[in-house]
Amino acid sequence: QVQLVESGGGLVQAGGSLRLSCAASGRGFSSYFMGWFRQAPGKEREFVAAISWGGTNRYYSDSVKGRFTISRDNAKNTVYLQMNNLKPEDTAVYYCAARQGVYSVVAGHWVYWGQGTQVTVSS
Numbered sequence: 001q002v003q004l005v006e007s008g009g010g011l012v013q014a015g016g017s018l019r020l021s022c023a024a025s026g027r028g029f030s031s032y033f034m035g036w037f038r039q040a041p042g043k044e045r046e047f048v049a050a051i052s053w054g055g056t057n058r059y060y061s062d063s064v065k066g067r068f069t070i071s072r073d074n075a076k077n078t079v080y081l082q083m084n085n086l087k088p089e090d091t092a093v094y095y096c097a098a099r100q101g102v103y104s105v106v107a108g109h110w111v112y113w114g115q116g117t118q119v120t121v122s123s
Contacts, residue, residue, distance in 0.1 A: 002026040002112045004096045009117030012086055016121070020081040022096030022114055030054070030074040033103050035110060036081045038092035038119075045095065047105035049081060059103055064090075086121045093118050 008020040020036070035050035049070040050059045058070055067086075072079040079096060094117050097110035104110070 002029065002032060002098050004098060004112055004114035006094065006096045006114040006117040009094060009119045011120045011122065014087055014121055014123050016086050017082070017084045018086065018119060020083070020094055020096075020117060020119075022079045022081075024077045024079070024098065029077040032098040032100055032112075034070075034072055034079040035097045035099070035103070036070060036079075037095045037097055037107055037110075038090075039095070039116075040092040043092075045107045047107070048094070050103045050105075051079065052103065057103075059105075061105070083119070086119075088121045088123045091119060091121050 003025045005023050012018055030053055036048040037045050038048050039045040047061050048064055049068055051070045051072050055072050067084050069082040096114040098112040099110045
């Protein structure tokens with residue numbers, strides 16, 4: 001069982017940056033694939049980024065590649081999402097997720113979820 005708590009969301013102007021954090025509690029954090037998803041009003045939850053257990057492999061959606069960076073600190077049981085050059089279309093609730101096994105872009109394949117943190121990018 002893993003509990004996830006996101007933080008770091010807020011309001012930022014286009015072109016700005018934010019760093020999201022996701023603190024995990026429970027056992028075995030380093031054995032979980034960690035991911036970030038986002039959901040805008042009226043839209044489905046979509047994959048943003050994922051990182052493997054040791055941090056070696058990282059995956060990004062095409063819409064954020066080159067602007068966002070996912071990282072993790074297994075000693076702190078925390079995963080991060082550094083978001084640079086933010087755009088209004090990045091506005092959404094951002095969710096942290098965890099799963100065992102291999103990475104997946106399908107939200108339904110992820111087992112554990114945080115409560116989400118709002119990111120709003122103004123133009």
